[in-house]
Amino acid sequence: MSDQAKHDVFQAISDPNRRTLLKILDNKEMFIAEITDYSPISRTAVNKHLHILSNAGVVTSRKVGREIRYTLKPEPLVEIKVWLMFFEQYWDVKLSALKKYVEEDNE
Known part of the structure; x- marks a missing residue:
């Protein structure tokens, strides 16, 4: 993905749901199902928001088995x-x- 196609950090944190996800991921690496347990939004919405945060470089992800684990990158x-x-x-x-x-x- 080119730098131009990436989301900027300001845009990425502009949504309150994404700010909540960043707090959930504070000092933790979590599967999307774990994140969803702590979030008031659906798994699909969590996935969408994590994708935006990842494109902005604010979270990182790594595949573990069939799941993806996410970590805050402050x-x-x-x-x-x-x-x-x-x-x-x-x-x-x-x-x-x-x-x-x-x-x-x-x-």
Whole structure:
């Protein structure tokens, strides 16, 4: 699959079901049936979401017998962390302004 055909990490985690799957896979390697037991969505939907996460490089898979085991691969999520860090400057300014406002109001 070409890089252009791969999903980007932001798109991959945009769906709440996929974010749930990432949490389920935290520090675990699991078969799709195990993942489905912890997920509120159907096995077919889990499979579809895992495929998208795999294409984005956020999960890896390996075949064990007739089943496929999935594992979280968090390294691509660093791209999101870096992007969010840019916006921290705005949060810090807003939080400082709020703190100043609250402290002035209490005096």
